[in-house]
Amino acid sequence: MVFNQACRFSAIVLAATAFAGLLFARSMPSWLAILTVTVLVFAILQTFGWPSGNTVLSGLPNAPSVWNSLLIGAFVLFLLDLTMISRELLPAGIHFLVVLLNVKLMTLHDRRDYRHLYAISLMAILASAALTTDVWYVSIFVFYLLAVVWSLLLHHLTSGPPSANPARAQVSPRATWFITNRFFWLTNGIAVLTFLFTLVIFFILPRISVGVLQKPSGEGLRTTGFSERVDLGMIGSVKEDRQIVMRVELPDQADAGKERFYLRGLAYDQYNGRSWSSGSRHRRSLGGIADGVFAVRSGANRNGYGLSEPLRQDILLEALDTSVLFAAPFAEYVSGDFIGIHVDSMTGLHLPYTSSSRIRYSVVSREHRLSSEDRTAAELEYASAIRDRYLQLPEGSDQVRDLARHVTVSAVTPHERITAVLTHLLSGYQYSLDAETTTSLHPIDDFLFRRKTGYCEHYATAMVIMLRTLGVPARLVTGFLATEWNEFGGYYTVRQRDAHAWVEVFYPHAGWITLDPTPTAASIPSPSMWEGFQRLGESIRLHWDRAFIRYSARDQLAVIHTLREGSDSARDAVSRWTVALGAAALQLMRTFVGQVQTPPPVMTWALLLASVIALSALMLAVRHRWAPGHFTRGMPVKRQQQIVQHYRSMLRIAARRGIRIAPSTTPTELMQHVRRSWSEAESAVVELTALYCRARFGNSSLSGEELLRAVDHIRALQRLARASQ
Amino acid sequence: MNVPKPFHAIQDNIARVIKGKAQVIEMAVVCLVARGHLLLEDVPGVGKTTLAHSLARSLDCSFKRIQFTSDLLPSDIVGVSIFNRQHQAFEFVPGPIFANIVLADEINRTTPKTQSSLLEAMSEAQVSVDNQTHSLKQPFMVIATQNPAEYHGTFPLPESQLDRFLMRLRIGYPSLEEERKVLNRPYALHPADSLAPVLTAQDVLELQRRIEEVHMDESVCEYLLAIVHATRQSELLSLGVSTRGALALNNASKALALVRGREYCLPDDVKELAPIVLSHRVMLSRAQGMRAQSFEQAERIVLDIVETIPVPV
Structure with a gap:
């Protein structure tokens, strides 16, 4: 098969594959299917030179207008289809696509037509992909891929070099090359490799958002303060780190961004003088109440005392080295794409695993509100479980106890005592990141009595210890304090340096109340132009992430749904119009004809069938009358063209034999080269070259006998070449 | 052959x-x-x-x-009109060009x-003497x-x-x-x-x-044109081959095919004739030396150009 012919054939196969995809995906009207199959068979027959002898009348002056008017008719039909018959965009579009495919198959002569056919096939295969999730589609798709590789390769090979003259650009000397076995297997190999490569990509990168490439090590951002055990002073080490940990949106807060808010991570109850840890490792698995929604707080905790307004947070959490989920205190519902969620005994939220990718989740939180009873009670009674757990003190806390008593000497109620301790810490100490307490044996004693400088951990720990010495249950909480508001994206940016520690104090009626003894850091960064730019870039990145990287099948469906609704309403409008117009026309007709009887259904079908037959007959007639030359032009299936192939093999053999063949070597020069350096091959080469010259440059054909002789010569040459090696 | x-x-x-x-x-x-x-x-x-x-x-x-x-004059070539007394008229005496x-x-x-x-x-195959045209x-x-x-x-x-x-x-x-x-x-x-x-x-x-009947395949014609175009783009030549030159090469190739007993042209014909037909129609660029060597020089340059053009296969 010659390249040109193969190009046409593969294009038709491509169209056929795409059509098959549509056919299997959706029941097409059978007349359209039959028509298309007929056209396909016809086109293939045409490729192989049937009906032969139609090389006259290649002028075809009328054909474009004929086909164009046909196309306009098809478009009108499409509109009718859309509004009256199938009344939906997709089926009507598919019908139109198939009609287009037919028209292009019938008028396939230009290179541009080929490109149109490729585009139509692509749309068809995409449409069928949208219609089906069945397994058979895989086979269609693989076949389509194969046909695509063939078509595009041949299309490229047969297109000539770019030229100012468009007529000339269409012809390439390669168009008459032959498909050799080597070319055949090479092309199929490329197709298979392409497919395998796509498969590999699909499995390596199932979702871009998984971030395999983003974080090659598979490890998340290193965080501190959220492990089983927290040494005092650890948070200080990340206070300069600008790495982004998460972004938090508060969709229901109109005035979000004005104030800072706490993102609770883990709580700790046991302090041994140098580090905090959790006394209970028990974690409860949360039951999902709906798809991806988990209720955190059990009913027992809801004692009905003042809870604040629910606060909804949408959080995009970077990949971290911890499984802790952050939320404003205290989470009630968590929803996200999780398998499950664990909650520990101090309402810290955990994923069952450490996520290696960004995760997005939403939390609804309600904070406890201090009740007036708690505030005014002269003595607070705590349950024994609370007392046992949250009054633990490290050894050698006497000095702290003395200080606490001293500070609270004027306070009467427990709430006043707590406030006094808080005030004392807020006012009496210097915030500084320089406190090197990690080396100190008694960091809290150092902080309270000697250095009097420290940061959040010191403040919080000191407060917990002081309260505990006074018999008030308290615990340390680590998390983040969100302060940086991105006004472009409308969200809080939380960085490593926002890591924070604070205190939760237990009140018997209200529950755990958040208190922060750390004075607001004096070093509020002055808003600069540069920071603004950074925030803008940040928000653009976030939008990108949301709109593209995380664009999931669910989003796709949502878009399709909205599109469908839109098209439905548009279609309804159009159909109302057409119905009104039709009614008017009918009215008009009635006045003319008088009484119009509706024809029986059999008649309608017969009429439809007849018109279809007439239409296809017309198409065939049109093709026969006007277009014969165009179908066979440029792809002569001359047997003698094979001699070119033989000549090429001869060149290869000679080149392997060491005979210098430049691109500018003419056949006669080749003969002379052979005569000089490979005399035993001369007779074969001379005769082969003579045959080649006659068939290639002379306008004459070779007989079958001569062709056979050429094959014999090639074999003889191969033998000679082998023998000489 | x-x-x-x-x-x-x-x-x-x-x-x-x-x-x-x-x-x-x-x-x-x-x-x-x-x-x-x-x-x-x-x-x-x-x-x-x-x-x-x-x-x-x-x-x-x-x-x-x-x-x-x-001291040769044009009339020595084309001929001259002489007054014939017998006929009382000017009579054209054809020159040796006839x-x-x-x-x-x-x-x-x-x-x-x-x-x-x-x-x-030579170019018009006729001469005009005293308002009279002689073929x-x-x-x-x-x-x-x-x-x-x-x-x-x-x-x-x-x-x-x-x-x-x-x-x-x-x-x-x-x-x-x-x-x-x-x-x-x-x-x-x-x-x-x-x-x-x-x-x-x-x-x-x-x-x-019979030259008209010699078939020149489109690919050979392209090859010929490629050579002609290459002479126009060569840096060694200040003036390439004219269209008349391309026409001449075309005619000569067909004639050579005929002389060698073929009814069709081969790229060989074009390639062989190119230096002979084209080299006196090009002008060497200034750098390519004096006129004295120009003949051989031009032939060599045209040959080199031809060697860069791929022969259609």
Whole structure:
């Protein structure tokens, strides 16, 4: 098969594959299917030179207008289809696509037509992909891929070099090359490799958002303060780190961004003088109440005392080295794409695993509100479980106890005592990141009595210890304090340096109340132009992430749904119009004809069938009358063209034999080269070259006998070449 | 390769006189068949005149020789009108150009005025004297010779006029063996005089007509055009080949195919003829040396250009 012919054939196969995809995906009207199959068979027959002898009348002056008017008719039909018959965009579009495919198959002569056919096939295969999730589609798709590789390769090979003259650009000397076995297997190999490569990509990168490439090590951002055990002073080490940990949106807060808010991570109850840890490792698995929604707080905790307004947070959490989920205190519902969620005994939220990718989740939180009873009670009674757990003190806390008593000497109620301790810490100490307490044996004693400088951990720990010495249950909480508001994206940016520690104090009626003894850091960064730019870039990145990287099948469906609704309403409008117009026309007709009887259904079908037959007959007639030359032009299936192939093999053999063949070597020069350096091959080469010259440059054909002789010569040459090696 | 009879006969005939120059003889015949004119450029004494003479002798046509000198006038070539007392009227006496084969010996020795009168006749195949147009004989072929070694007192032909010649050929010295044969010939008789004509003028016209029937494949035509285009883009040449040059190469290729007994052109024909047909139609760029070496230089450059053009397969 010659390249040109193969190009046409593969294009038709491509169209056929795409059509098959549509056919299997959706029941097409059978007349359209039959028509298309007929056209396909016809086109293939045409490729192989049937009906032969139609090389006259290649002028075809009328054909474009004929086909164009046909196309306009098809478009009108499409509109009718859309509004009256199938009344939906997709089926009507598919019908139109198939009609287009037919028209292009019938008028396939230009290179541009080929490109149109490729585009139509692509749309068809995409449409069928949208219609089906069945397994058979895989086979269609693989076949389509194969046909695509063939078509595009041949299309490229047969297109000539770019030229100012468009007529000339269409012809390439390669168009008459032959498909050799080597070319055949090479092309199929490329197709298979392409497919395998796509498969590999699909499995390596199932979702871009998984971030395999983003974080090659598979490890998340290193965080501190959220492990089983927290040494005092650890948070200080990340206070300069600008790495982004998460972004938090508060969709229901109109005035979000004005104030800072706490993102609770883990709580700790046991302090041994140098580090905090959790006394209970028990974690409860949360039951999902709906798809991806988990209720955190059990009913027992809801004692009905003042809870604040629910606060909804949408959080995009970077990949971290911890499984802790952050939320404003205290989470009630968590929803996200999780398998499950664990909650520990101090309402810290955990994923069952450490996520290696960004995760997005939403939390609804309600904070406890201090009740007036708690505030005014002269003595607070705590349950024994609370007392046992949250009054633990490290050894050698006497000095702290003395200080606490001293500070609270004027306070009467427990709430006043707590406030006094808080005030004392807020006012009496210097915030500084320089406190090197990690080396100190008694960091809290150092902080309270000697250095009097420290940061959040010191403040919080000191407060917990002081309260505990006074018999008030308290615990340390680590998390983040969100302060940086991105006004472009409308969200809080939380960085490593926002890591924070604070205190939760237990009140018997209200529950755990958040208190922060750390004075607001004096070093509020002055808003600069540069920071603004950074925030803008940040928000653009976030939008990108949301709109593209995380664009999931669910989003796709949502878009399709909205599109469908839109098209439905548009279609309804159009159909109302057409119905009104039709009614008017009918009215008009009635006045003319008088009484119009509706024809029986059999008649309608017969009429439809007849018109279809007439239409296809017309198409065939049109093709026969006007277009014969165009179908066979440029792809002569001359047997003698094979001699070119033989000549090429001869060149290869000679080149392997060491005979210098430049691109500018003419056949006669080749003969002379052979005569000089490979005399035993001369007779074969001379005769082969003579045959080649006659068939290639002379306008004459070779007989079958001569062709056979050429094959014999090639074999003889191969033998000679082998023998000489 | 089977050469058809007429060509074989004429080449054999000439080869009896010009020894060992089969290619030059073939090209001269090609030139004749392609309705072209031939410029022979070589040192004196290698057989330029003899070649022209024997070609003319081999055909049953009229042959005239004009020795160009600096005092030659146009009327010495085309002829002159003389008052005839008997008829009381001017009568045109045709010059030597009214012959089938005209040998213009040492064409660069005469003045440009005379040169151009010849060249005009060559391109138009007719001459005008005293408002009267006289057609030249058919077939008509001018074989001009010039000596490249001597430049004193010569008027080199301008490029525009060189363009009128289909080919420029060099003959070159014969090999030792061939030269010995020449020496052993009887001296008394000019060898060309002994030749008998093998073709009539009618035969030549018929052969010239058959060029039209030679098929040139589109790929060969592309190849030819590629060569022509390459000469226009070459940096070594300040002026490439004109369209007339491309046409000439096309005609010559068909003629060569015919002479070699083919009804179709091969890329070989184009490639072989390119230096002969094109090299006198190009102008070397300034860097390529003086005029003295220009002939060989131009031929080499054209050859190099041809070697860069891929042959259609």
